[in-house]
Amino acid sequence: MADLRTNLAGITSPNPFWLASAPPTNSGYQVQRAFEAGWGGAVWKTLGEPIINTSARFAAISFQGKKVAGFNNIELITDRPLDVNLKEIYETKKRFPHHAIIASLMVEPKQEKWHEIVKRVEDVGVDGLELNFGCPHGMAERGMGAASGQQPDLVQAQTTWAKEVAKTPVIVKLTPNITDITVTARAAVNGGADAISMINTINSLMGVDLDSWQTVPSVAGKGAHGGYCGPAVKPIALNMVAECARHPAIAVPISGIGGVGTWQDAVEFMLMGATGVQVCTAAMHHGFSIVEDMIDGLNNYLEEKGLASVSELIGKSVANYSEWGNLDLNYRTVASINTDVCIHCNKCHIACEDTSHQCIERKIALDGTPFLHVREEDCVGCNLCSIVCPEPGAIDMITLPYEQPPMTWNERQTVLATYKGK
Amino acid sequence: MADLRTNLAGITSPNPFWLASAPPTNSGYQVQRAFEAGWGGAVWKTLGEPIINTSARFAAISFQGKKVAGFNNIELITDRPLDVNLKEIYETKKRFPHHAIIASLMVEPKQEKWHEIVKRVEDVGVDGLELNFGCPHGMAERGMGAASGQQPDLVQAQTTWAKEVAKTPVIVKLTPNITDITVTARAAVNGGADAISMINTINSLMGVDLDSWQTVPSVAGKGAHGGYCGPAVKPIALNMVAECARHPAIAVPISGIGGVGTWQDAVEFMLMGATGVQVCTAAMHHGFSIVEDMIDGLNNYLEEKGLASVSELIGKSVANYSEWGNLDLNYRTVASINTDVCIHCNKCHIACEDTSHQCIERKIALDGTPFLHVREEDCVGCNLCSIVCPEPGAIDMITLPYEQPPMTWNERQTVLATYKGK
Amino acid sequence: MTASWQLYVNEKEKIDALLHRGYVICEVTESLEGATVIFSHPTATPIQEVLTVETADARKYFSSLLVHSVTK
Amino acid sequence: LVNVSDNFREVECGLTDVEASDEANRCLYCYDAPCITACPTSINIPSFIKSIATTNVKGAAKTIMTANPIGASCARVCPTEELCEGACVLNHSSKPILIGKLQRYATDWAMKRNEPLFKAGEPNGRSVAIVGSGPAGLSAARELARFGYKVTIYEAKSEAGGLNTYGIVSFRLPPYVSLWEAQQVKALGVTIKTNTAVGKDIAASELMKQYDAVVIACGMSHVPMLGIEGETLSGVHDAIRFVEQTKTEPLSSYVGKKVAVIGAGNTAIDAATCAMRLGADSVKILYRRTVEEMTAYHFEYEFAKQEGVEFRFLTSPQKIIANERGEVKELECVRMTLGEPDAKGRKAPVAVAGSEFTMDVDIVIKAIGQTRHHALIEAFGLEHHHGVVAIDQHTLQTSVANVFACGDVIFGDGQGEAMVVSAAQQGKVVANSIHQRLASRQVTTH
Amino acid sequence: LVNVSDNFREVECGLTDVEASDEANRCLYCYDAPCITACPTSINIPSFIKSIATTNVKGAAKTIMTANPIGASCARVCPTEELCEGACVLNHSSKPILIGKLQRYATDWAMKRNEPLFKAGEPNGRSVAIVGSGPAGLSAARELARFGYKVTIYEAKSEAGGLNTYGIVSFRLPPYVSLWEAQQVKALGVTIKTNTAVGKDIAASELMKQYDAVVIACGMSHVPMLGIEGETLSGVHDAIRFVEQTKTEPLSSYVGKKVAVIGAGNTAIDAATCAMRLGADSVKILYRRTVEEMTAYHFEYEFAKQEGVEFRFLTSPQKIIANERGEVKELECVRMTLGEPDAKGRKAPVAVAGSEFTMDVDIVIKAIGQTRHHALIEAFGLEHHHGVVAIDQHTLQTSVANVFACGDVIFGDGQGEAMVVSAAQQGKVVANSIHQRLASRQVTTH
Numbered sequence A, B: 001m002a003d004l005r006t007n008l009a010g011i012t013s014p015n016p017f018w019l020a021s022a023p024p025t026n027s028g029y030q031v032q033r034a035f036e037a038g039w040g041g042a043v044w045k046t047l048g049e050p051i052i053n054t055s056a057r058f059a060a061i062s063f064q065g066k067k068v069a070g071f072n073n074i075e076l077i078t079d080r081p082l083d084v085n086l087k088e089i090y091e092t093k094k095r096f097p098h099h100a101i102i103a104s105l106m107v108e109p110k111q112e113k114w115h116e117i118v119k120r121v122e123d124v125g126v127d128g129l130e131l132n133f134g135c136p137h138g139m140a141e142r143g144m145g146a147a148s149g150q151q152p153d154l155v156q157a158q159t160t161w162a163k164e165v166a167k168t169p170v171i172v173k174l175t176p177n178i179t180d181i182t183v184t185a186r187a188a189v190n191g192g193a194d195a196i197s198m199i200n201t202i203n204s205l206m207g208v209d210l211d212s213w214q215t216v217p218s219v220a221g222k223g224a225h226g227g228y229c230g231p232a233v234k235p236i237a238l239n240m241v242a243e244c245a246r247h248p249a250i251a252v253p254i255s256g257i258g259g260v261g262t263w264q265d266a267v268e269f270m271l272m273g274a275t276g277v278q279v280c281t282a283a284m285h286h287g288f289s290i291v292e293d294m295i296d297g298l299n300n301y302l303e304e305k306g307l308a309s310v311s312e313l314i315g316k317s318v319a320n321y322s323e324w325g326n327l328d329l330n331y332r333t334v335a336s337i338n339t340d341v342c343i344h345c346n347k348c349h350i351a352c353e354d355t356s357h358q359c360i361e362r363k364i365a366l367d368g369t370p371f372l373h374v375r376e377e378d379c380v381g382c383n384l385c386s387i388v389c390p391e392p393g394a395i396d397m398i399t400l401p402y403e404q405p406p407m408t409w410n411e412r413q414t415v416l417a418t419y420k421g422k
Numbered sequence C: 001m002t003a004s005w006q007l008y009v010n011e012k013e014k015i016d017a018l019l020h021r022g023y024v025i026c027e028v029t030e031s032l033e034g035a036t037v038i039f040s041h042p043t044a045t046p047i048q049e050v051l052t053v054e055t056a057d058a059r060k061y062f063s064s065l066l067v068h069s070v071t072k
Numbered sequence D, E: 001l002v003n004v005s006d007n008f009r010e011v012e013c014g015l016t017d018v019e020a021s022d023e024a025n026r027c028l029y030c031y032d033a034p035c036i037t038a039c040p041t042s043i044n045i046p047s048f049i050k051s052i053a054t055t056n057v058k059g060a061a062k063t064i065m066t067a068n069p070i071g072a073s074c075a076r077v078c079p080t081e082e083l084c085e086g087a088c089v090l091n092h093s094s095k096p097i098l099i100g101k102l103q104r105y106a107t108d109w110a111m112k113r114n115e116p117l118f119k120a121g122e123p124n125g126r127s128v129a130i131v132g133s134g135p136a137g138l139s140a141a142r143e144l145a146r147f148g149y150k151v152t153i154y155e156a157k158s159e160a161g162g163l164n165t166y167g168i169v170s171f172r173l174p175p176y177v178s179l180w181e182a183q184q185v186k187a188l189g190v191t192i193k194t195n196t197a198v199g200k201d202i203a204a205s206e207l208m209k210q211y212d213a214v215v216i217a218c219g220m221s222h223v224p225m226l227g228i229e230g231e232t233l234s235g236v237h238d239a240i241r242f243v244e245q246t247k248t249e250p251l252s253s254y255v256g257k258k259v260a261v262i263g264a265g266n267t268a269i270d271a272a273t274c275a276m277r278l279g280a281d282s283v284k285i286l287y288r289r290t291v292e293e294m295t296a297y298h299f300e301y302e303f304a305k306q307e308g309v310e311f312r313f314l315t316s317p318q319k320i321i322a323n324e325r326g327e328v329k330e331l332e333c334v335r336m337t338l339g340e341p342d343a344k345g346r347k348a349p350v351a352v353a354g355s356e357f358t359m360d361v362d363i364v365i366k367a368i369g370q371t372r373h374h375a376l377i378e379a380f381g382l383e384h385h386h387g388v389v390a391i392d393q394h395t396l397q398t399s400v401a402n403v404f405a406c407g408d409v410i411f412g413d414g415q416g417e418a419m420v421v422s423a424a425q426q427g428k429v430v431a432n433s434i435h436q437r438l439a440s441r442q443v444t445t446h
């Protein structure tokens, strides 16, 4: 068994799988069930002035008949009084002293409000705090959540206020509804954040009912934008984590959130710089037990790779991530079709013909069987054919030897500048 | 046959299905094939100073074994000289006079550059222009695409410059990588845009290879963020379209883009305010022929609904879209399980138990068969159980009679303000 | 349709021919039509040759040569 | 076997919505898909499956029925393993798409809705007579009506549909399916004169006179004689008549009966499984050759075995022996062996001398092929070869200028396949040929 | 039938990666899933399927093998329709998940990797002897080894695995599967003394003396006598021996042979299909009762029909008749009818007077159950009822304190099911009982 323990800015947990602040962490009953199921930590459903929710809160999209490719909600923060939550946090911590309990907090952007709530939650023994600057609906309209999370100065100020009194590590949870996440991340760091977490949900509308013409979900015939999460948002979240991880001015640990549902997702987030991950949608779809395969799969992966500890993954791929201008223009890859494996669906042909570079030709072998031929010299190596190919192993993208030594766009432009005419 | 013709700010096309500016519209050969297949219009692959692309440009994610749930690219604008493109546009327009050809444009944010290119493309007879302020990588690093599209003043200025010489309608294509899309949309409108289109792609990283620890795609071992599109981004795009459509200061037609792959998607975008849709990923995945079912399905839908023209759909659901503060807090819906239909997977039970409100109880009927019972009084109507339920018709969300007349949060706060203690 | 590879080869051959004859690239201007590359030669006639390089691969090619010669 | 009529309900059930959606989403939507090529009517299979995936079921049904006017029946009776599904690329990686079942899902939807899917063309003033309302005749009629012809079908039986209505067992193809297809054709203004046998109730010459063109789509006839002793005993049946009875008359129980079916083609399988479902104790199919030469499809063979039918290959009946009441009692058979291949490579079965044996049977069902409508064919003066009408391979025109033929009437002598789907395709071809011929004539005459 | 040994390759092929992924992604991952309850070993099915979906195949294999040490064999031979798959909720909406096939996919992966999946427990100084290395014995051994016991299995045959190695036909369960399972058990330090029959090569009393506990997992014995004339003729076989030969000796061809198999249980089906695959001309299963009473599983019945086996219900053999060379020539049978239900509700078959008839056969295979290891059971001094060892239902303890029994040796008299998976489960139960007993004793004695 590999060592799965993680330490995020001082918050330790038996494994890197935390439940994100959301319905699954709404109560002590739930968090305790989660810990029993194997979750390493839980970020409590955001505490603050208790709100009122609408009925009809969630919606989801399917992809080709598969449920919950993406999930959406118009729920707000906790609707339960702070005292009730604190009592349950206290009891849960007592039962599970080695699991991480982080209190998610959202209050008005006023110093005394932050001071008050931070003190009260730390009194019951939480392991850390997460400042929720992310909720994209409802709270935002009250100047909280994303509304303050979209303003770097407010992010910084509120982080500072929390840090002024906090004794436990402070994580700042960022909203993805922002032009440049590294700006707010830096604001958090400047405010003294011990760590950052991302992403919260993305503004979205799941759909319109084709019969009633009402939005989905619909509250008494009316809809409003909700927050998007689940598998569909993973690439967005992964990029934001990676952009922060590779940013020299953002040198704090990252808790990765957004579309994590499997151990593979977790490995990717960790390779891209996260110290651990948080999960909401996957748990809501399948219940707490999904963590079993996450733990088991992660352990088997680490053993297979000969890694003793999960922490050896953290950030290992960050150095591979850069800007477009640093990519090598002289690198060449082309498609190569393995006729033996190919099942002759011709999807690669039509994809290349209609929508790429018209270089997969349909031919007939001497024995009359059809096969496909890639005109290598015209293939630009776009990958499309290999993406649409349904048969594993039928198309390989092979790397060609360099004809010219590597050259990035940035290098090219620097040199060309010296050749510029007037 | 219903009338599928559309008119977007004066640009007419035989149906609302256009190909978005992207690899499928890279050349005359391709656009002509597309028109033959049935597409109503095509926005030509963005014209500008021709670039150099990397090899290995695209990547995709699967969802539960289903391919291309989301797609990603690090491709730039056209890599072909303007003259070549213009010649092919001219020929294509001659062969297909009734189809819409829109030239997508991206040049440096300089007035003379915009004037020059607008004149040259209009000379060959395009039906309209689309200003690409959206490409999130590569071009952005050169101050073009998203980099200028994220600054409202640059959006407005460049739109103005294009409009100064344009004789055909000008569509401004917006980037979704922005805190508030309505701000840039308004900038476009202020600059004189005849229409807006959205969304371009979203910053993203598709994944990390668990064996090589390289990003996907990887160019000579290095990756950079790409643009996310395809089915996964639809809810984000739909919300942006809807937010613009319901904004009183954005009174121009909208071309909806992002994850459209079926006629149903198109209907949703149109109900939410789009005049037509643009498609990229779905065509790249399956080839041009997908438009057949889009046209046929749309027509059958309109006939079924008794609508004579597709334009009758436009914006019909916009009035149902609002802010969270306008949703009715007294609306009540609860889950109701149809035991006859239920297949007893207990997914609803565990979803509610672990991650919602613990109100689906497992019971045993007198005859020994298990069944599930929703404790209605504790059910908050969150929809989760009905979302995770695999069996159509097993769970209905039913609306309860009002106990109190409708009341929105905004109404509540207005009244409470008058009761405020000191 | 001439295969795009062939278009590149044609352009590359022209570049190579000039370089082979001793011309060196002295000025590059990028425009909507690609790159205008001015070659010069101290002794040959004409002392200047101008190529419009259209294909992406050829534009990449000559710049690679420049980058390569600078770094060498 | 309490209620025999339950046994005659359709065996296969349709796909549920969830199953149809799952299966439709499994299709790859191949380009230039091999399944299309393998379908004799070239249904655009990926296209209709895509439509099912987007819940455009009407569109799916139209795509199917456009290419194949008999698409609802075909969804049930096509030997899909040999045709579309056999060609599906997923055979190479997992399981082929259930094309037939998806086709049924879409056409069942259309049947339930029962709206007309097509419109008749602008009347062009020309008329065509069609002899027979089987798949071939209905298909030709549907296409001709869409081109604007005034079409009259003459049908000897009291209902339209041909073997689909009368010949293929109900538990594979319930009659309401082919009747709906006929209804769809009628909805285009086609007249179907049932109970009207051409050559009996109306003369062939009359048709040639009254109509601009005539389509011969009369199929084949009854099962020929075996030419052995005892063939007229009570208990000896013609397979086609036997099946027809199960589709048109109250079902009689075969409980306790031992049945021998002679022949191993499609008809033999249908008759044998029918007999099983009527409650027979045992049903044996006797065939002179081996399993390799059998003309029944693989799926039919599997189905028959599943139903409990037994096979006796290399077995040839010699004599039917009666009991005292003149009923079948025993069947005398002889074992066969395969001789040297003949010119066509077919090995002739040869009796093994002295290998005679008898088996106890109560019922003998003959299923050794079908005879031809010689008289009718000759009444039209058509060239033919042993009752197989000679045609131009491309136009399906007969030796008589304005007479065309399609379906089982042109099957045989290595020509074509006796399948519903090929009859449907030939009907389309005939309609096109007539249209080309008459349309071009219009140009020259006016 | 050119090469008979081809016919003995495994019939079913494993899932491809694509198929496994598709199928794993189709599972709903039910909560408190009914499939788990329906599996006698309670494998956490949704959990292992989820692991396949995330490509954590090793995790999947471990989940399976933890619950069921015979999981690789079970993946092939479990009557899944009656067990896990029969309980899958998707029966109500589409098709059940192919649990057995997914189980095979994961265990095949583990077999190919061939790493040990488990570790032996800390040695606890206690030792256990197990009689028999069939599913029951291996399962008990694996669990005991994980608890830290020193385990010795005594096995009469030359290879471990019991009927999985010797009794179930290769084309359903190739021997390498059960040998791998045995190997996994050995890897935990378990000693398997093959070619060592207890009661012959070592006395029962010796075992009771040497070990802290003894597990009786000797299964059942050969097929009993029919008690009819001609049973010793050449051409009459014991089904179990017959199948065993196909798994251990070069295959002999049955081409041209007519085979009768007597009995209609699992063994009869295996023997009958074996005979077919050896090339027999015809194979008939004769059974005294009707299809309803037959103990073979539904899937076995379907498989046998598919293979071409014929069924003769209500038919009882009376006499085996020899030819001049003392070989089987004919079988005389009598027709039966079902009488009134007895106390247990079972209708006894009654011969129909005067209904005798003979059938031509060359081979008769007896498959009417298995006899018991009476001598062995009595050597241990165990209470039993006609050779079915009496046990405590919960602990599986026999009448002798430290002797426990599991598997087929306790099957019978309405007790248990003779299935590999139940033997595996009983092995686990026995291991737990022993552990509880010995562990608690430790507490009291030290």
Ligand SMILES: Cc1cc2nc3c(=O)[nH]c(=O)nc-3n(C[C@H](O)[C@H](O)[C@H](O)COP(=O)(O)OP(=O)(O)OC[C@H]3O[C@@H](n4cnc5c(N)ncnc54)[C@H](O)[C@@H]3O)c2cc1C
Pocket (backbone or CB within 6 Å): D077, D078, D079, D131, D132, D133, D134, D135, D136, D137, D154, D155, D156, D157, D160, D161, D162, D163, D164, D167, D168, D169, D196, D197, D198, D199, D217, D218, D219, D220, D240, D243, D266, D267, D268, D270, D271, D373, D376, D406, D407, D408, D409, D417, D418, D419, D420, D421, D423
């Ligand atoms: C038992 C059986 C099972 C079969 N199973 C299958 C199967 O599973 N799949 C498959 O693809 N094919 C099957 N076939 C074959 C298939 O039914 C035929 O190939 C198909 O029906 C041929 O169509 P048709 O229109 O040419 O002829 P038919 O269907 O035979 O129709 C001919 C029509 O012409 C009418 N007619 C004949 N003479 C006259 C006349 N003088 N005047 C007026 N009307 C006349 C007849 O009454 C009949 O209605 C089966 C056939 C049989 C017999």
Ligand SMILES: Cc1cc2nc3c(=O)[nH]c(=O)nc-3n(C[C@H](O)[C@H](O)[C@H](O)COP(=O)(O)OP(=O)(O)OC[C@H]3O[C@@H](n4cnc5c(N)ncnc54)[C@H](O)[C@@H]3O)c2cc1C
Pocket (backbone or CB within 6 Å): E077, E078, E079, E131, E132, E133, E134, E135, E136, E137, E154, E155, E156, E157, E160, E161, E162, E163, E164, E167, E168, E169, E196, E197, E198, E199, E217, E218, E219, E220, E240, E243, E266, E267, E268, E270, E271, E373, E376, E406, E407, E408, E409, E417, E418, E419, E420, E421, E423
């Ligand atoms: C032909 C056939 C087909 C079957 N098909 C299936 C099927 O498809 N699915 C299914 O679930 N079940 C099937 N079964 C039943 C299944 O094989 C048994 O239920 C199962 O093997 C019982 O396991 P066991 O360990 O109790 O006994 P066995 O597998 O019989 O193992 C007992 C072992 O004890 C050894 N032994 C006996 N006496 C002594 C002794 N004195 N000293 C030392 N060793 C001794 C034997 O050599 C043998 O190795 C089938 C059985 C048969 C015969």
Ligand SMILES: Cc1cc2nc3c(=O)[nH]c(=O)nc-3n(C[C@H](O)[C@H](O)[C@H](O)COP(=O)(O)O)c2cc1C
Pocket (backbone or CB within 6 Å): A020, A021, A022, A023, A045, A046, A058, A071, A072, A073, A075, A076, A077, A078, A104, A132, A134, A135, A173, A199, A200, A201, A229, A230, A231, A233, A257, A258, A259, A260, A278, A279, A280, A281, A282
């Ligand atoms: C119904 C719902 C409610 C949520 N409530 C909160 C919240 O109160 N505080 C918070 O920080 N994030 C909240 N989130 C966001 C999640 O914590 C998480 O950031 C997001 O769902 C992305 O993760 P996922 O893709 O695993 O679901 C909520 C998400 C959902 C679906």
Ligand SMILES: Cc1cc2nc3c(=O)[nH]c(=O)nc-3n(C[C@H](O)[C@H](O)[C@H](O)COP(=O)(O)O)c2cc1C
Pocket (backbone or CB within 6 Å): B020, B021, B022, B023, B045, B046, B058, B071, B072, B073, B075, B076, B077, B078, B104, B132, B134, B135, B173, B199, B200, B201, B229, B230, B231, B233, B257, B258, B259, B260, B278, B279, B280, B281, B282
């Ligand atoms: C490979 C690729 C290249 C693209 N290039 C351009 C481009 O040149 N100009 C542009 O405006 N949009 C470009 N786009 C964005 C698409 O036009 C479209 O906005 C986006 O893909 C969303 O639509 P979809 O979900 O249907 O793919 C590109 C998209 C892809 C996938």
Ligand code: SF4
Pocket (backbone or CB within 6 Å): A334, A335, A351, A352, A356, A357, A358, A359, A360, A374, A378, A379, A380, A381, A382, A383, A384, A385, A386
């Ligand atoms: S990689 Fe791109 S250009 Fe090359 S063959 Fe594939 S689709 Fe065509």
Ligand code: SF4
Pocket (backbone or CB within 6 Å): A337, A338, A341, A342, A343, A344, A345, A346, A347, A348, A349, A372, A385, A388, A389, A390, A391, A394, A395
């Ligand atoms: S997409 Fe793959 S399987 Fe299909 S034709 Fe191309 S290489 Fe073959």
Ligand code: SF4
Pocket (backbone or CB within 6 Å): B334, B335, B351, B352, B356, B357, B358, B359, B360, B374, B378, B379, B380, B381, B382, B383, B384, B385, B386
């Ligand atoms: S709607 Fe929500 S609260 Fe109500 S039963 Fe379903 S999951 Fe539980």
Ligand code: SF4
Pocket (backbone or CB within 6 Å): B337, B338, B341, B342, B343, B344, B345, B346, B347, B348, B349, B372, B385, B388, B389, B390, B391, B394, B395
């Ligand atoms: S999720 Fe649906 S099918 Fe499953 S138990 Fe609940 S109601 Fe029944």
Ligand code: SF4
Pocket (backbone or CB within 6 Å): D038, D039, D040, D041, D042, D043, D045, D068, D071, D074, D075, D078, D080, D083, D084, D085, D099, D100, D103, D421
């Ligand atoms: S008509 Fe028959 S062959 Fe053609 S697609 Fe349908 S089922 Fe397949």
Ligand code: SF4
Pocket (backbone or CB within 6 Å): A345, D026, D027, D028, D029, D030, D033, D034, D035, D036, D045, D046, D049, D087, D088, D089, D090, D096, D097, D099
């Ligand atoms: S061959 Fe198979 S996968 Fe391809 S389109 Fe046809 S049915 Fe679909």
Ligand code: SF4
Pocket (backbone or CB within 6 Å): E038, E039, E040, E041, E042, E043, E045, E068, E071, E074, E075, E078, E080, E083, E084, E085, E099, E100, E103, E421
């Ligand atoms: S052991 Fe047998 S019953 Fe249990 S899950 Fe596996 S196949 Fe099903």
Ligand code: SF4
Pocket (backbone or CB within 6 Å): B345, E026, E027, E028, E029, E030, E033, E034, E035, E036, E045, E046, E049, E087, E088, E089, E090, E096, E097, E099
């Ligand atoms: S019952 Fe079926 S769907 Fe549910 S977990 Fe078991 S195998 Fe999966």
